[in-house]
Amino acid sequence: MTAVLKVTVAHRNYLIALLLPLLLLPLLLVIPTKEARCGYVIILMALFWCMEVLPLAVTALFPVLLFPLMNIMDSTTVCREYLKDTNMLFIGGLMVAIAVEHWNLHKRIALRVLLITGVRPALLIMGFMSVTAFLSMWISNTATTAMMIPIAQAVLQQLHKSEQETSSAGQVAENVNQAFELQEGPDKSDTSQETRKQDNGHVLTVEKEEKREDEQQLQEKKHLTLCKGMSLSVCYAASIGGIATLTGTTPNLVMKGQMDQLFPKNNNVVNFASWFMFAFPTMLLLLVLSWVWLQIMFLGFDFRKNFGCGINAAAKVKQQMAYKIIVDEHKKLGSMKFSEIAVTVLFLLLVVLWFTRDPGFMPGWATNSFNKNGQSYVTDATVVIFISLLMFLIPSEMPMYLCRNRPQQAQLQVVPALLDWKTVTEKMPWNIVILLGGGFALAKGSEESGLSSWLGGELAPLENLSPPAIVLLVCLLVATFTECTSNVATTTLFLPVLASMAQAICLNPLYVMLPCTLSASLAFMLPVATPPNAIAFSYGQLKVIDMAKAGSVLNLVGVLTIMLAIHTWGFPLFNLNHFPVWANSSSPASCN
Incomplete structure (x- = not known):
C-alpha cells in the first residue's frame, strides 16, 4: 500500500x-452553451495554474487549442492575442532592465543609497527597503531580491562578527584583571583565607563563564532576529515597489491589457503617467507602514535604540566595521564607465518620454502629433521599444578615434553595443510573455462567448452593498487568492469578471479593477506566494511561521492602504465617481 501511495504521489x-x-466534462454535457464551453476552459486553466500541473506558460497555451475546437474563437483571432501592445511594452521594459543589470548600474545605486543611510538597525532596514523598492519599480522583482539579499547578509554578518570580536576582547580583559587581582593578594600565610579566596575565584569564574555563554546566546538570537527582519524587508519591498510603475510587475500590465481589450474606447485612461500618479503614493505609504511594522516585530519598540541613539563605544565600532564593507564594495565598482553613463541617460530619457507622452492633465508630445480621429498612434510600448533599439546601436565604450589619449598605433576594434541579443535571450523571461498572452486570450474568449456578460449579470445583486464594501471584499479575496497562485493568473482570472460586474451594477470598472490589481501584489504570507519570498526563505533563517506572522498583518495593512488610495487621490485622478461613456458603450445595461 505504501509503495502504491509513493508511486501515486510521484x-x-x-x-x-x-x-x-x-x-x-459534465459541465459541457449538462449546459451545452458557448458560455459553458468557455467556462470549462477557464476553470480547467485555473485548476492547472493553482496545482502547477504544468508550467504556467504551457497552461497559458490552452486557448490556442481549446477555443477553436469548441467554436469559441477562430485560431487566428486567438493567436493574435498573444502578442499585443502590452506584451511589447513588457518586452521593451525588460530589455531596458536587462541593460541596467548587465552593466551593474543597479548595484551602484544600491550601494550609494546604503552609504547615505548608514548601518544603524532601523536606518539599515529603511535603506535596504528603499533601494529594493526603487529598483523593483524598473527591473524584475526577482532579480532585485536576488541581488539585494546577499548584500544585506554580508553587512549583517560583519555586524555580528564585530560584535563577537568586541565581546571576546572585553572577556580577555576581564580575565587578565581577575588574574592580576588574585596575584596581588595579601602576603599573610593564612591557608584558610587563601583557600576561601581560590574557591571564591573559582565561583566567580564559573559565573562569568555562564554569563558569557548567555551573552553569546543573546547575541546569536538578536543576530538571527535581525537577519529575519532584513530578509523579509527586502522581499516585501521588492513586491511593494513593483506596484509603483506600469511596467514594475506583470499584474499591472495585465490590467492595462485587459482595459484595452474590454474597453477599446477608454481614451487611454490608464497610461504610464496616470498609473504612476496613483500607484507611487500608494507604494510609498505602504512601504513606510511595512517598515514600521517590521521594525516593531523584529527590533522592538525601543525606537531610540533602533535608530542608534545613545549606544556605547563598542556598538559604534561594530557599526563602523559593517559600514566599511559597503564602502569597500562601492570602491570595487570604481568610477562610472561610459556604458553606465549611457544606460543612465537612456533610462532617464525613457522615463521623461513616458511621463510627457500623454499625461492627461496637459497636452503631451504625442497628444496632437500622433493622433487621428481620437486614436493615439504612439503608445508607451512605442517609446520603450525606441529606447531598447538605441541600446542595440550605442557602443558600450567610447570609440578609440574619439579619445584624445588614444595610442598612435592602436588596433582597430569593434566596440560591442550596450545590449546584445545573446544577453537578452539569456535573461528574458519568455514564459511571462506567453503567460500574458494567455490571459488576454482568456479575456477575449470570455467576451466573445458572452461569459463575461453572464457573470456580470449574476453578480448584479452586489449592488445592494455599498461600493466601498464591494471593493474591500474584492481586495481581501484577491489578496488571499494570490497567496496560493501566481499573481498574473490571479489578475487574469479576476479582472474580466470584475469588469463585467462593474458594468452590471453601473460602477466605474476602474473602481474595482485598480484595487484588484494592486491587491494581487500583496503576497506576503507564504514562501511559495512569489519568487522574492522564496529567495528570502532559501537562506534558511526564516520559518514559515515567521513569514506568516509578518505577512498576515502586512496583507491587512496593504488592503487598508489600497482602500485609502482608491477613495482619496484615486477618485479625482480617474473620475471614479462617474460611470464612463466608454464602459457604457459595451454594457448590456443602460447606466446614466
Whole structure:
C-alpha cells in the first residue's frame, strides 16, 4: 500500500492532467452553451495554474487549442492575442532592465543609497527597503531580491562578527584583571583565607563563564532576529515597489491589457503617467507602514535604540566595521564607465518620454502629433521599444578615434553595443510573455462567448452593498487568492469578471479593477506566494511561521492602504465617481 501511495504521489501531475478534464466534462454535457464551453476552459486553466500541473506558460497555451475546437474563437483571432501592445511594452521594459543589470548600474545605486543611510538597525532596514523598492519599480522583482539579499547578509554578518570580536576582547580583559587581582593578594600565610579566596575565584569564574555563554546566546538570537527582519524587508519591498510603475510587475500590465481589450474606447485612461500618479503614493505609504511594522516585530519598540541613539563605544565600532564593507564594495565598482553613463541617460530619457507622452492633465508630445480621429498612434510600448533599439546601436565604450589619449598605433576594434541579443535571450523571461498572452486570450474568449456578460449579470445583486464594501471584499479575496497562485493568473482570472460586474451594477470598472490589481501584489504570507519570498526563505533563517506572522498583518495593512488610495487621490485622478461613456458603450445595461 505504501509503495502504491509513493508511486501515486510521484506521478500526481500526470494523474491530475488526465483526470481533471474528465471530471469537468459534465459541465459541457449538462449546459451545452458557448458560455459553458468557455467556462470549462477557464476553470480547467485555473485548476492547472493553482496545482502547477504544468508550467504556467504551457497552461497559458490552452486557448490556442481549446477555443477553436469548441467554436469559441477562430485560431487566428486567438493567436493574435498573444502578442499585443502590452506584451511589447513588457518586452521593451525588460530589455531596458536587462541593460541596467548587465552593466551593474543597479548595484551602484544600491550601494550609494546604503552609504547615505548608514548601518544603524532601523536606518539599515529603511535603506535596504528603499533601494529594493526603487529598483523593483524598473527591473524584475526577482532579480532585485536576488541581488539585494546577499548584500544585506554580508553587512549583517560583519555586524555580528564585530560584535563577537568586541565581546571576546572585553572577556580577555576581564580575565587578565581577575588574574592580576588574585596575584596581588595579601602576603599573610593564612591557608584558610587563601583557600576561601581560590574557591571564591573559582565561583566567580564559573559565573562569568555562564554569563558569557548567555551573552553569546543573546547575541546569536538578536543576530538571527535581525537577519529575519532584513530578509523579509527586502522581499516585501521588492513586491511593494513593483506596484509603483506600469511596467514594475506583470499584474499591472495585465490590467492595462485587459482595459484595452474590454474597453477599446477608454481614451487611454490608464497610461504610464496616470498609473504612476496613483500607484507611487500608494507604494510609498505602504512601504513606510511595512517598515514600521517590521521594525516593531523584529527590533522592538525601543525606537531610540533602533535608530542608534545613545549606544556605547563598542556598538559604534561594530557599526563602523559593517559600514566599511559597503564602502569597500562601492570602491570595487570604481568610477562610472561610459556604458553606465549611457544606460543612465537612456533610462532617464525613457522615463521623461513616458511621463510627457500623454499625461492627461496637459497636452503631451504625442497628444496632437500622433493622433487621428481620437486614436493615439504612439503608445508607451512605442517609446520603450525606441529606447531598447538605441541600446542595440550605442557602443558600450567610447570609440578609440574619439579619445584624445588614444595610442598612435592602436588596433582597430569593434566596440560591442550596450545590449546584445545573446544577453537578452539569456535573461528574458519568455514564459511571462506567453503567460500574458494567455490571459488576454482568456479575456477575449470570455467576451466573445458572452461569459463575461453572464457573470456580470449574476453578480448584479452586489449592488445592494455599498461600493466601498464591494471593493474591500474584492481586495481581501484577491489578496488571499494570490497567496496560493501566481499573481498574473490571479489578475487574469479576476479582472474580466470584475469588469463585467462593474458594468452590471453601473460602477466605474476602474473602481474595482485598480484595487484588484494592486491587491494581487500583496503576497506576503507564504514562501511559495512569489519568487522574492522564496529567495528570502532559501537562506534558511526564516520559518514559515515567521513569514506568516509578518505577512498576515502586512496583507491587512496593504488592503487598508489600497482602500485609502482608491477613495482619496484615486477618485479625482480617474473620475471614479462617474460611470464612463466608454464602459457604457459595451454594457448590456443602460447606466446614466
